[in-house]
Amino acid sequence: DRFWVSGREDLDQIFGYAEELGLSIPTDSALDIGCGSGRVTRFLAERFTSVTAIDVSPAMLSLAAENLAQASNVTLLPSDGNSINLPDASVSFVWSRAVFQHMPDNDVMARMLGEACRVLAPGGVLALEVPTLTGWYRVRGVPVFPRMLRPLIPDAARTFYLRNVSEDHRRRTWRGGASMRPATIRHLLRQHGVLVHFRPSASRYQHCAIGRKA
Numbered sequence: 001d002r003f004w005v006s007g008r009e010d011l012d013q014i015f016g017y018a019e020e021l022g023l024s025i026p027t028d029s030a031l032d033i034g035c036g037s038g039r040v041t042r043f044l045a046e047r048f049t050s051v052t053a054i055d056v057s058p059a060m061l062s063l064a065a066e067n068l069a070q071a072s073n074v075t076l077l078p079s080d081g082n083s084i085n086l087p088d089a090s091v092s093f094v095w096s097r098a099v100f101q102h103m104p105d106n107d108v109m110a111r112m113l114g115e116a117c118r119v120l121a122p123g124g125v126l127a128l129e130v131p132t133l134t135g136w137y138r139v140r141g142v143p144v145f146p147r148m149l150r151p152l153i154p155d156a157a158r159t160f161y162l163r164n165v166s167e168d169h170r171r172r173t174w175r176g177g178a179s180m181r182p183a184t185i186r187h188l189l190r191q192h193g194v195l196v197h198f199r200p201s202a203s204r205y206q207h208c209a210i211g212r213k214a
Contacts, residue, residue, distance in 0.1 A: 003039060004039065004042065007043055008043045010097055010202075011040055011044065011047070014095065015047075017210050018210060021210065023125050023210070023212055024125075026092035026121075026124060027093070028050070028092050029048060029050045029051070029052070030044045030048040030051045030052070030091060030093040030095060031052050031053075031086065031119060032044055032051060032052070033099055033116065033128075034054070034098070034099030035053035035054060035055050035060070035064055036055060036060050036063075037060055038063070038064035038067040038068045038074075041068060042068060042071065044093075044095065045071040045073055048092075049073060050073050051071075051075070052074075052077060052091065053068075053074060053075070053077070054077045054078070054079040055076075055079060061076050064076055081103070081112075083111075083115055084112075084118070088118055089120065089122065091121060092120075092121050092124040092125070093124060093125050093127070094119065094120050094126045094127070094128070096127075097129040098203075099129070100112070100113075100128065100131055100178060101130075101178060101203075103178035105178055109130075109178040110188055113128070113130075113185070113188050113189060114192055117189060117192030117194050117213065118192070122193075122214065123212065124213050125212050126194055126210065126213065129206050129208050130180070130209050131178060131179040131180070132182050132185070132198075132207050179205075182198050182207060186209075189209065189211065194214075195211045195212065196210060196211030197209075
């Protein structure tokens with residue numbers, strides 16, 4: 001159905017971006033950060049020799065186990081949302097979509113960006129959808145950060161604003177104000193040896209950061 005088709009399309013788009021940028025993605029091992037029910041994990045399993053998929057939700061991991069029962073090359077692992085329980089330089093491709101925007105703040109986001117780089121092997125490719133607040137979007141009906149003002153607003157101020165306009169909702173779910181400007185994300189990843197390019201995402205306020213680890 002459309003749910004699974006969209007998973008294949010999302011992954012195909014990333015491979016298209018990689019080809020456009022001249023990045024050859026090694027296909028021996030992959031990590032899916034925030035795998036959910038396995039929507040994309042299923043298709044990573046078709047392309048990679050082995051796949052590790054992590055999620056903070058036990059319910060999602062249980063559902064993924066059902067959906068991926070025939071994928072013998074997939075390992076599902078719980079995550080605490082602050083770290084990745086894998087050795088350094090252990091995977092050749094790190095992928096995540098629609099996950100980082102749910103992180104509670106920029107400190108957690110920065111930590112997980114670092115973790116993604118830590119487990120990525122030299123020569124491996126990283127492709128992460130990251131919240132960048134491009135253009136307008138709405139939180140509980142409130143228009144947030146028009147394009148003309150965004151460069152003038154520090155990351156910390158944007159995080160504080162997002163936390164407070166939806167504080168009641170944030171208390172009920174793991175949804176947060178994590179969001180960084182592309183320049184900040186690029187700088188963080190460069191510190192870990194990953195040089196990224198930004199490409200459009202399906203969401204107006206996110207981008208795909210894709211690059212190779214030196």
